[in-house]
Amino acid sequence: MKPIFSRLAGGHLDDATLAAIWTSTPAAGATLSGGAADPHLASCGECRVRYDAFASWMEEIRADARMEAAEIFTPERLAAQQAVISRRLEAAERPARVIAFPKFPAGGSGRSAPVRRWIAAAAAAGLLVGVGLGSIMDLRHVAERRGFPATRTVQQPRVDATARAVVPASAVVSEELLLLELEAAATPQYEALRAYERLTPRAADFLQSSR
Amino acid sequence: MAGAKAAGSPAREADGAAASAVKSAQAEGRHAEARERYAELVGRHQRRASRIAFHYLRDAAEADEAVQDGFVKAYSHLQTFREELPFEVWFTRILINGCLDRIKARTRRERWITSMPDGPGGERDFAERTAGHGPSPEDQLLAKERGRRVGRALAKLPDRQRTVFMLSHYEGCSSREVGAITGLNESTVRVHLFRAIRKLRVLLNEANL
Numbered sequence: 001m002k003p004i005f006s007r008l009a010g011g012h013l014d015d016a017t018l019a020a021i022w023t024s025t026p027a028a029g030a031t032l033s034g035g036a037a038d039p040h041l042a043s044c045g046e047c048r049v050r051y052d053a054f055a056s057w058m059e060e061i062r063a064d065a066r067m068e069a070a071e072i073f074t075p076e077r078l079a080a081q082q083a084v085i086s087r088r089l090e091a092a093e094r095p096a097r098v099i100a101f102p103k104f105p106a107g108g109s110g111r112s113a114p115v116r117r118w119i120a121a122a123a124a125a126g127l128l129v130g131v132g133l134g135s136i137m138d139l140r141h142v143a144e145r146r147g148f149p150a151t152r153t154v155q156q157p158r159v160d161a162t163a164r165a166v167v168p169a170s171a172v173v174s175e176e177l178l179l180l181e182l183e184a185a186a187t188p189q190y191e192a193l194r195a196y197e198r199l200t201p202r203a204a205d206f207l208q209s210s211r
Numbered sequence: 212m213a214g215a216k217a218a219g220s221p222a223r224e225a226d227g228a229a230a231s232a233v234k235s236a237q238a239e240g241r242h243a244e245a246r247e248r249y250a251e252l253v254g255r256h257q258r259r260a261s262r263i264a265f266h267y268l269r270d271a272a273e274a275d276e277a278v279q280d281g282f283v284k285a286y287s288h289l290q291t292f293r294e295e296l297p298f299e300v301w302f303t304r305i306l307i308n309g310c311l312d313r314i315k316a317r318t319r320r321e322r323w324i325t326s327m328p329d330g331p332g333g334e335r336d337f338a339e340r341t342a343g344h345g346p347s348p349e350d351q352l353l354a355k356e357r358g359r360r361v362g363r364a365l366a367k368l369p370d371r372q373r374t375v376f377m378l379s380h381y382e383g384c385s386s387r388e389v390g391a392i393t394g395l396n397e398s399t400v401r402v403h404l405f406r407a408i409r410k411l412r413v414l415l416n417e418a419n420l
Contacts, residue, residue: 082254
């Protein structure tokens with residue numbers, strides 16, 4: 001290290017120079033004994049006093065720092081700290097617990113490739129058989145034979161013969177009454193139109209002929 | 212290191228023996244024994260480690276954590292420890308790196324927080340100071356305030372200067388030991404120490420203004 005030995009008026013050493021001398025002593029912080037690192041310091045009483053004051057200031061800083069730390073890190077605190085360290089070391093050496101996750105092999109399924117192929121072939125065959133049978137057999141007739149309605153649309157009133165066959169008798173009677181009422185209501189009130197009315201087929205005639 | 216300065220001192224030899232025993236116990240899977248032997252090392256070095264961490268971090272709880280992390284890390288990496296290097300040097304390096312990492316993380320966290328200005332009070336010129344005379348309550352209070360002031364000034368030093376100052380001055384390490392910890396040569400250590408002191412004085416004088 002090359003200290004900057006600058007001088008004050010009168011040849012005295014400045015603070016930086018004193019600090020440089022202090023740090024360059026073998027045991028930094030020790031007060032100079034006998035021969036100083038600088039010839040001026042050895043001979044100048046004033047600089048010697050300033051140097052000793054500097055060394056004392058440095059020592060004071062050290063003592064303050066040590067005292068502050070000693071107040072904080074009491075033996076109890078250090079014991080607690082050591083206990084935490086022991087626990088952490090123990091925990092670090094314990095084998096880690098592995099949480100089991102569901103297995104998803106590369107193929108996406110646990111079965112082997114031949115088994116998967118067989119399952120796919122069976123599914124395809126089942127589909128073909130189902131489509132073939134469906135085209136041969138009319139499943140709607142089977143359902144009707146067993147008494148199940150083929151479709152939900154039978155709930156709507158139907159006018160074809162098939163629907164009439166399944167309509168209950170009470171519904172048929174009410175239907176006839178409705179037609180007769182409509183016919184009566186539609187009977188013209190004017191004499192001029194009576195001739196036309198006589199030419200028009202009447203619902204009552206149809207009903208009588210059907211019975 | 213003040214207590215274990217000379218190479219081959221009893222404390223250093225004990226450290227070396229304990230570290231070797233821990234390493235071999237670890238290698239043979241005798242973990243309980245390894246932890247037991249390692250506790251000896253922890254007990255010998257934790258006070259000094261706590262002091263160093265506290266001077267870096269200025270926060271007792273964070274210093275505790277840094278010390279714990281340092282010891283745990285040293286234990287888990289003990290296989291890489293070479294016996295020719297004193298354990299305390301190797302461990303101090305780990306500890307200081309951990310402290311510096313924490314300071315960096317803290318700086319990132321506090322980037323947007325305005326720092327509090329230094330409190331009022333005067334720092335006398337070192338030439339006006341005299342040696343302490345008895346720890347009266349007033350002296351203790353003054354010492355605490357002074358310590359805080361120095362701590363704040365230390366925090367403003369560059370990392371290397373701060374490390375060199377704390378190890379040299381607070382922990383009494385020789386330039387060679389500081390060099391071993393920091394990877395600097397002895398003359399560079401002295402330069403950093405000188406610059407740290409000079410800057411510290413400037414900072415403390417500025418705080419007085």
